[in-house]
């Protein structure tokens with residue numbers, strides 16, 4: 001069994017095994033004609049169920065053959081131009097190379113004595129990101145597992161900075177279309193059920209600052225504590241960017257922590273053309289960036305950045321067996337002192353490889369292309385009487401719904417759209433997402449693939465219309 005341990009004696013076995021796996025995936029990617037096969041849970045589950053984990057195959061080729069059956073064949077492929085559903089990106093090759101290296105070397109980024117150069121690389125990337133944001137000389141941060149964890153950590157720091165002991169008094173203000181991780185974080189942080197105040201949005205789905213000002217004032221008058229405002233720079237559904245300068249102004253006025261959730265919009269940090277859309281972000285106390293969304297990085301790759309490095313102390317604990325206090329005096333950089341995690345992947349390496357091979361402009365160009373594609377898609381939808389499209393895209397999403405000419409019942413239109421999404425998924429021809437707007441069911445394109453063409457969007461819209469019409473036809477038959 002020792003032959004399976006990666007070490008000096010097995011370097012050749014490692015090379016052959018990984019190459020065999022890479023070749024399988026490369027062949028698969030080259031031959032994938034649809035983003036999904038449409039496999040059902042009922043069809044797939046028995047194939048996985050029947051595998052006896054206590055009876056190994058002892059042969060890499062046989063295991064890869066089996067994996068083809070239970071995973072590779074029916075996986076959902078984000079690199080396909082007609083996967084236009086969630087905030088998942090096709091990944092850039094330098095980052096995939098980084099992924100292969102980081103899992104083989106297997107550094108753990110909690111302490112210097114488990115990572116050495118890895119720690120310094122992560123720190124440099126944090127500094128690079130903080131500088132792109134404009135957080136100033138005292139900034140710092142740490143890589144996390146994703147936007148959810150970054151938001152949680154930011155709000156933990158905000159809670160600790162309020163110096164209020166009565167958690168029931170704390171309030172967080174976030175737009176009604178902010179990410180659900182804000183509410184989840186509030187719960188995990190022990191805040192009350194009323195802690196998150198939903199601020200209404202304007203027609204473009206941006207937080208109404210007049211409403212925010214009103215709620216902040218009301219909070220003060222009620223003797224409560226405004227713990228944080230979460231401004232979203234790229235909402236999950238609409239890509240809308242809250243008015244950051246005005247929100248920053250209000251936070252200064254009410255001495256409130258400003259967290260900017262730029263999980264999605266962070267790609268603009270690399271864009272020469274559109275960086276200005278994030279103006280005001282430099283006034284944040286903390287920022288979430290998800291490189292695994294708009295920097296084309298493999299999952300996971302995210303970071304939380306803070307204006308004042310000292311605030312990260314709220315996540316610091318010392319243990320003799322890991323990061324004893326004396327190491328701080330010895331100036332040994334232990335990233336665990338800043339993180340909610342202990343053992344932690346060297347995800348930073350993927351971004352490092354990306355920046356060293358492609359440069360930030362390369363990433364920015366790719367993100368600009370998907371934003372341009374979204375505008376093309378909007379023009380298509382706005383000119384198509386079969387569809388209602390909600391807002392002009394601020395980044396790269398489009399929320400729309402099929403509106404049949406002959407049907408006025410909104411509930412029936414809901415059902416037609418729900419059916420169309422499911423039928424499309426079952427066909428595997430394309431994958432789109434869904435959401436609700438004003439209580440009604442809508443469909444969503446999240447465009448993160450620069451290889452998707454306007455013609456793909458037009459074709460997917462035709463497929464959606466076809467499925468919706470089929471549903472409505474059958475519905476008529478059922479009624480008659």
Ligand SMILES: Cc1ncc(COP(=O)(O)O)c(C=O)c1O
Pocket residue numbers: 087145146147148149151179181232234235236261263264290302
């Ligand atoms: C605006 C926003 N914030 C946070 C998150 C959570 O990120 P993750 O899925 O990486 O935890 C998302 C995910 O879509 C998001 O869109």
